[in-house]
Amino acid sequence: MDLDALASCLASPACLVTQTTSGLIIGMLLFLVAVGLTLIFGVLKVVNFSHGAFYMFGAYFAMTAYQLTGSFALAMLCGAAGTALLGLIFERAFMSRVYGADVLMQLLVCYAFVLIFDDVVRMIWGPEFKSMGMPSAFQVPPLFIAGGVVPPYYLLLIGVALAAAVILGLGLARSRIGKVIRAAAHNPGMVSALGINTGLIYGGVFALGGMLAGLAGALAAPVRSLTPGMGFSVLIESFIVTVIGGMGSILGALIGALLIGLIRSFGSLGFPLFTEGLMYLFMVIVLVSRPTGLFGKEVA
Amino acid sequence: MTRTRKPGISRRATLALMGAGAASVAAPWVARAQAKTIKIGMPTILSGRVAQLGTSSRNAVMLEVEKVNAAGGLAGRQIEMVIRDSKGQPQEAARIARELVNTDGCEMLFDGEASSGSFAVHEVARDLGVLCIHTCSEASSLTADPKQHIPNAFRCVRQGIHDSIVGASYAAQISKAKGLKTWATCSPDYAYGRDTTGEFVLYLKKFAPDVEIISESWPKLFQPDYTEVVTKILQAKPQALYSCLWGGDLTSYIDQANIYAMFSQMEVFAVNMADYTALTVVKNLPKGIHSGDRYIKTFPPTPENAAWGDAYKAKYNEYPTNWSWQNATAVMFLDAAVKKANSTDGKKVAEALTGLTIKCPFGADGTVTMRAEDRTLVGYAIGWGTTIPQEPYVPDVKAGDWKTIFELEAEWKKSKGYT
Numbered sequence: 073m074d075l076d077a078l079a080s081c082l083a084s085p086a087c088l089v090t091q092t093t094s095g096l097i098i099g100m101l102l103f104l105v106a107v108g109l110t111l112i113f114g115v116l117k118v119v120n121f122s123h124g125a126f127y128m129f130g131a132y133f134a135m136t137a138y139q140l141t142g143s144f145a146l147a148m149l150c151g152a153a154g155t156a157l158l159g160l161i162f163e164r165a166f167m168s169r170v171y172g173a174d175v176l177m178q179l180l181v182c183y184a185f186v187l188i189f190d191d192v193v194r195m196i197w198g199p200e201f202k203s204m205g206m207p208s209a210f211q212v213p214p215l216f217i218a219g220g221v222v223p224p225y226y227l228l229l230i231g232v233a234l235a236a237a238v239i240l241g242l243g244l245a246r247s248r249i250g251k252v253i254r255a256a257a258h259n260p261g262m263v264s265a266l267g268i269n270t271g272l273i274y275g276g277v278f279a280l281g282g283m284l285a286g287l288a289g290a291l292a293a294p295v296r297s298l299t300p301g302m303g304f305s306v307l308i309e310s311f312i313v314t315v316i317g318g319m320g321s322i323l324g325a326l327i328g329a330l331l332i333g334l335i336r337s338f339g340s341l342g343f344p345l346f347t348e349g350l351m352y353l354f355m356v357i358v359l360v361s362r363p364t365g366l367f368g369k370e371v372a
Numbered sequence: 373m374t375r376t377r378k379p380g381i382s383r384r385a386t387l388a389l390m391g392a393g394a395a396s397v398a399a400p401w402v403a404r405a406q407a408k409t410i411k412i413g414m415p416t417i418l419s420g421r422v423a424q425l426g427t428s429s430r431n432a433v434m435l436e437v438e439k440v441n442a443a444g445g446l447a448g449r450q451i452e453m454v455i456r457d458s459k460g461q462p463q464e465a466a467r468i469a470r471e472l473v474n475t476d477g478c479e480m481l482f483d484g485e486a487s488s489g490s491f492a493v494h495e496v497a498r499d500l501g502v503l504c505i506h507t508c509s510e511a512s513s514l515t516a517d518p519k520q521h522i523p524n525a526f527r528c529v530r531q532g533i534h535d536s537i538v539g540a541s542y543a544a545q546i547s548k549a550k551g552l553k554t555w556a557t558c559s560p561d562y563a564y565g566r567d568t569t570g571e572f573v574l575y576l577k578k579f580a581p582d583v584e585i586i587s588e589s590w591p592k593l594f595q596p597d598y599t600e601v602v603t604k605i606l607q608a609k610p611q612a613l614y615s616c617l618w619g620g621d622l623t624s625y626i627d628q629a630n631i632y633a634m635f636s637q638m639e640v641f642a643v644n645m646a647d648y649t650a651l652t653v654v655k656n657l658p659k660g661i662h663s664g665d666r667y668i669k670t671f672p673p674t675p676e677n678a679a680w681g682d683a684y685k686a687k688y689n690e691y692p693t694n695w696s697w698q699n700a701t702a703v704m705f706l707d708a709a710v711k712k713a714n715s716t717d718g719k720k721v722a723e724a725l726t727g728l729t730i731k732c733p734f735g736a737d738g739t740v741t742m743r744a745e746d747r748t749l750v751g752y753a754i755g756w757g758t759t760i761p762q763e764p765y766v767p768d769v770k771a772g773d774w775k776t777i778f779e780l781e782a783e784w785k786k787s788k789g790y791t
Binding site: 077081090094095199200203206210211213214221225226295296297298302305306339340341344348 | 419624
């Protein structure tokens, strides 16, 4: 424990800025993965254990597109669009067959695809780790805000993730499609009876979830190494986020992810040997005080 | 139309009889040929996160075995390698090693496991008495600890303690020249990371007593994001940073530290940087990272080493790794020991191997030795240098001094109670 370091950081604006942005970028990437997970659970009532694979595919798609075109924007687009398509195919071809099945069956199907997707990546891109490299536009010195260090790329990353959060939140709350999705989550039988194609909605929601995870992977690709199986560690943390925020709640995912990010960045100063433990401890506290998570609804 | 067949022996039956006859005549020849080959078993890691190193070990072994076989084999017997994937699991490595000897009839073992698995294979070698050469494990205690000594096991690998001595002596020189007094460390949180960093710091303080460690970070092995570690180190404002992160973890760390301009704010000593697996992957490799040599074809700066690196690349379309040169050296040692013993009998070969010095492209002076007292590799090329973003990546490697290594290694062994 190094509480002196934590206290002196909290007293210094430079340190506060650096550590807060550091927490924000960890949190925002986690949010993009976790929100897909929570959305899929909220509407489809399925825990998508293979969600980490979409993060992985997003990163690999982005790297390949970047190598082929040299365009960062196209790389992001390919990462997101590619995983959306993959999500749609995966949902229609496989997941849709196990909606009514036992939860164990759903877990088994997802886990099988964790292994299959990892091997597919290994076959296409090889077993060794890869690096996409930072686009030259972002190979610039970091900004200094109130003495704190903030890399410009991370500002973009936080901006894109925030935009995704706002669009998603507003879209679900205000748009017609959003209302249909919420209705389908609440009572799929009635939605179907009203002549709305629920299969299409389910496929769309799965594709959206996959796309968000893919976008997170694409955004992470310039700064994280790409390996088969890279989705797994992100998935575990995303589960923690959704459990803290409440399964099915988008606001919960955002708050949960930001809290985890901040716990990591400030925890590494104050509790360098217990940063991971701190995350789980926080999850336990939340679960004990609010078993449905911070923003989760009581199950009737 | 119906076919009629004359009574008597048909053409088919005649052919079948002739075939059977030929087979029975040929059979003893086949049996003789089988006995003539010598099987060498090798558990290594061919899947999972470390697969690239295991594959490069297999590649290097096959490259050298082909040469030995082309030159007539081991005492006239062609080598047949039986290489199996342990997936990096120690219990699987031990099971495979046992199976290779007992079921597949392997007469010798190459242990291509990382440290955790190598101790398991070592116990199998102790139990079965089969000749075993460890080719990948750098854990010093595998040969330094007398409890591990068995007459049939050898280690043909660089060693953690050697790296720490050379690295710390190099770092101390730079420290003194540039006045680097405040240091931070950032290494993966498992046995290798903790031990190697501990030994490096121990010797750094010995060579440069005024050095102070002001920040330590222990990220998890295979952690995807290091941002909080990077910013923590930036807050501590050390003058120098030591790290033994490796592989994909190291490249992630560099990419993430790069955008915080960390490499312009402190001297970075990353022992595992100068390995082609990392050097060729990092897209924006910063100039001036200090690194130990792992395998690099420009060090030792000899035509033999360069030729070997190029031959490997020509065959496998990628550069060799640290595990490659070690595995290749193991085949070279085996070949030389069999010639010296003029036999492929495990015991005789082990006797010949003990204390053997051979010519080798990876030797500091063109030779390497299997030191008799602990049956481990010494005299290999070991040094540190600084990186540049393109080939040859580490243009000027300063060689470590084996005399100093031997002196300090002996002291270290005494302090550990090994001698």
